[in-house]
Amino acid sequence: MLNIIKCRTYMAGLLMAGLFASCEKDEYKIPDPISTITSDGIKRTLGPNIVSLPIEFVYAMAIPKSIGKIASAEVQASIPGATGTYLEHRSYYTNTSGVDVPVTVGSPSVTTGNSTKVTFSVDTNAASLRYFYIVPQEAMGKQVSFTFTATGSDGKTATYKMGPYDVSKMEIKKGLAVSNNNMAFISIADMAVYNAASAASNAANIDLVYLYRTTPVAFTHGLVAPAADPAYLPGVTLPAGVSNNSKILKVWNLQDRNLAGLQFGIYVDDKDFQQVDLTTASNFATGLRAEAGVWVETADKKFRAYVFINSVNVNGSAVVSMLRYNMTTK
Amino acid sequence: MKSIKNTILYAILLLAAFASACKKDLPVDEDGLLITTRAECFVSNFELLGTDFITVRNGVPIIDTVAQTIDVTVNFGTDLKNLYPQFTLASDCKLDPKIVGKVDFSDLANPKTYTVVSGNRKVRKAYKIIVKVQ
Numbered sequence: 001m002l003n004i005i006k007c008r009t010y011m012a013g014l015l016m017a018g019l020f021a022s023c024e025k026d027e028y029k030i031p032d033p034i035s036t037i038t039s040d041g042i043k044r045t046l047g048p049n050i051v052s053l054p055i056e057f058v059y060a061m062a063i064p065k066s067i068g069k070i071a072s073a074e075v076q077a078s079i080p081g082a083t084g085t086y087l088e089h090r091s092y093y094t095n096t097s098g099v100d101v102p103v104t105v106g107s108p109s110v111t112t113g114n115s116t117k118v119t120f121s122v123d124t125n126a127a128s129l130r131y132f133y134i135v136p137q138e139a140m141g142k143q144v145s146f147t148f149t150a151t152g153s154d155g156k157t158a159t160y161k162m163g164p165y166d167v168s169k170m171e172i173k174k175g176l177a178v179s180n181n182n183m184a185f186i187s188i189a190d191m192a193v194y195n196a197a198s199a200a201s202n203a204a205n206i207d208l209v210y211l212y213r214t215t216p217v218a219f220t221h222g223l224v225a226p227a228a229d230p231a232y233l234p235g236v237t238l239p240a241g242v243s244n245n246s247k248i249l250k251v252w253n254l255q256d257r258n259l260a261g262l263q264f265g266i267y268v269d270d271k272d273f274q275q276v277d278l279t280t281a282s283n284f285a286t287g288l289r290a291e292a293g294v295w296v297e298t299a300d301k302k303f304r305a306y307v308f309i310n311s312v313n314v315n316g317s318a319v320v321s322m323l324r325y326n327m328t329t330k
Numbered sequence: 331m332k333s334i335k336n337t338i339l340y341a342i343l344l345l346a347a348f349a350s351a352c353k354k355d356l357p358v359d360e361d362g363l364l365i366t367t368r369a370e371c372f373v374s375n376f377e378l379l380g381t382d383f384i385t386v387r388n389g390v391p392i393i394d395t396v397a398q399t400i401d402v403t404v405n406f407g408t409d410l411k412n413l414y415p416q417f418t419l420a421s422d423c424k425l426d427p428k429i430v431g432k433v434d435f436s437d438l439a440n441p442k443t444y445t446v447v448s449g450n451r452k453v454r455k456a457y458k459i460i461v462k463v464q
């Protein structure tokens with residue numbers, strides 16, 4: 001009985017304490033104002049980082065008016081960017097219509113080695129600059145990281161590190177025009193299209209033949225290995241030595257964003273090349289249309305490629321783009 | 331009074347237990363599917379998809395439920411080694427063997443056979459898939 005009474009008293013005490021505590025009002029504390037230059041960044045590019053394509057960042061910086069103005073912005077990449085790498089000298093804001101409006105804040109960027117710098121020429125306290133890093137060949141299969149630095153007129157700096165980011169082992173080639181009985185010989189090894197004469201001198205590298213046939217009706221646009229059954233190469237005279245037996249797997253609804261001209265939200269990545277099962281794949285694909293694609297494995301198994309059909313024309317031509325993955329490099 | 335209430339409660343619980351024990355569960359087969367009383371056993375529709383998951387059929391398939399054959403003509407250029415067959419079956423039926431991925435239909439001289447098993451698992455009908463290329 002005594003224990004019950006003790007327990008009740010204890011509970012009542014706790015309740016009272018709780019009531020008092022809940023009545024206590026926290027005083028609002030004004031945060032300390034930022035008294036120096038600061039910066040922040042985001043990576044805008046989604047999907048794999050591919051050699052020759054840009055990786056886009058936005059670097060934002062601000063300095064209190066009482067301290068001074070922004071003097072310069074600089075990016076250092078761990079691997080120097082390829083030609084075309086630049087830091088915007090215009091700061092963008094989005095207007096009420098959702099349109100990005102540029103405001104020039106400095107002179108065009110200057111790239112020296114792995115550093116790209118914009119020197120500000122206007123009196124501004126805040127800016128957000130875009131940085132386009134063109135992935136260089138030497139970065140393939142490696143990691144790349146970036147150090148963004150903003151310098152204020154007081155000489156102080158703010159630094160923001162981004163990465164490391166994996167660079168894909170894929171290579172890309174866009175907009176290859178193929179045509180029936182002319183530019184019909186596609187090389188994955190060279191990532192190029194040849195006519196019959198050129199194909200003969202590159203015979204070992206010809207992996208696909210493009211052809212267009214109206215009969216049978218289902219044939220239309222085809223990508224066929226030179227060693228395929230002649231029934232799939234009607235009327236085609238192969239140049240001397242063109243005889244590779246590539247594996248071909250037809251797919252649909254795989255519109256890689258990079259291949260499809262920045263449409264769609266699908267990306268083919270290194271892992272897709274590693275995992276696609278081509279063991280039972282055939283050596284021909286007919287009935288192809290725009291936005292279709294084929295996985296290809298070269299006869300020597302050195303390369304795998306994803307060939308995307310950008311557009312087709314009933315006069316017997318098409319535009320294709322390809323991503324290629326070297327299966328032999330680690 | 332309290333003991334009477336308890337007695338009634340226990341009696342109800344006991345009755346419920348008896349009732350549930352008397353209920354006979356429907357049997358399930360080795361795949362965990364219900365074995366029902368249905369004896370219907372046939373294919374009502376058939377589809378063949380290519381590696382791009384688009385139909386490769388040229389025209390509608392001819393399903394003969396008496397001869398137990400499915401005649402399907404596929405487009406010229408169909409990759410017969412990598413096809414995905416799809417069956418529509420009568421209610422509660424299942425297919426043997428199961429389709430778990432790509433199927434090789436390239437041996438045209440020896441058509442593939444799939445057996446339809448009825449809902450009561452007592453009727454089995456083997457359908458021959460006869461593929462012709464356009």
